[in-house]
Amino acid sequence: MYVKIIDRTNDNTLYRQLQATEEKVILSYPEKERDSNGILKKYKFLGYYGVYPFKAYDTNYNYSLPFLKGYSSKIIQGYDGDFSHYGAFSAKTIDFDMKVGDTITAARDGIVVRVTQKHNKQGTSEKFRDYGNYVILYHEDNTFSQYVHLKQNGSLVKVGDSVKANQPIALSGFTGWTTVPHLHFGVYIPTKTGLASIPIMIDSIQGKTLKRGDLISKK
Numbered sequence: 700m701y702v703k704i705i706d707r708t709n710d711n712t713l714y715r716q717l718q719a720t721e722e723k724v725i726l727s728y729p730e731k732e733r734d735s736n737g738i739l740k741k742y743k744f745l746g747y748y749g750v751y752p753f754k755a756y757d758t759n760y761n762y763s764l765p766f767l768k769g770y771s772s773k774i775i776q777g778y779d780g781d782f783s784h785y786g787a788f789s790a791k792t793i794d795f796d797m798k799v800g801d802t803i804t805a806a807r808d809g810i811v812v813r814v815t816q817k818h819n820k821q822g823t824s825e826k827f828r829d830y831g832n833y834v835i836l837y838h839e840d841n842t843f844s845q846y847v848h849l850k851q852n853g854s855l856v857k858v859g860d861s862v863k864a865n866q867p868i869a870l871s872g873f874t875g876w877t878t879v880p881h882l883h884f885g886v887y888i889p890t891k892t893g894l895a896s897i898p899i900m901i902d903s904i905q906g907k908t909l910k911r912g913d914l915i916s917k918k
């Protein structure tokens with residue numbers, strides 16, 4: 700995790716890499732303390748996942764399709780899709796058609812860094828984005844993968860778990876900003892303003908070639 704520290708008085712910005720154990724220290728600044736009040740008045744702290752500065756990642760990594768062997772799925776929306784796949788965070792992500800309750804698997808070995816599974820709401824406008832349940836995995840080259848719209852209480856893993864590629868990690872659902880049940884999947888790198896989605900190779904297919912209506916099966 701790293702923190703972006705903005706000096707409110709002159710907009711100077713600093714980046715500090717934190718060790719995992721320090722994360723707690725920053726987040727638990729007691730606001731009632733006079734000193735930390737002063738700090739918070741002068742500085743704005745924004746925490747981001749990952750390492751900063753971010754150097755390089757494995758651009759040739761072949762991700763696994765995020766569902767079970769033998770499963771077939773239709774692409775609902777590919778990269779730069781005009782329904783919701785725009786902006787740095789979402790542009791290079793893929794929507795796979797999946798029914799509620801179908802099994803989602805890890806696209807790569809990793810560590811579970813975030814699980815949100817309490818929501819049970821869905822809607823067709825962007826304001827429902829925050830109601831999407833999801834799992835985020837952290838990978839060895841400092842990238843992350845995210846699996847969104849999970850069923851309520853549909854995570855099969857918890858924060859801190861190590862997972863292997865193709866291991867079941869969640870049940871697909873119908874939560875958040877979406878019109879049909881599906882899995883929204885993306886891989887991300889840390890940037891100065893948070894995570895940004897990146898193009899990947901998945902099951903030996905370049906992600907950018909996957910288009911709405913394509914049917915893909917996992918062998």
Ligand SMILES: [Zn+2]
Nearest residue numbers: 792793794883
């Ligand atoms: Zn999507």
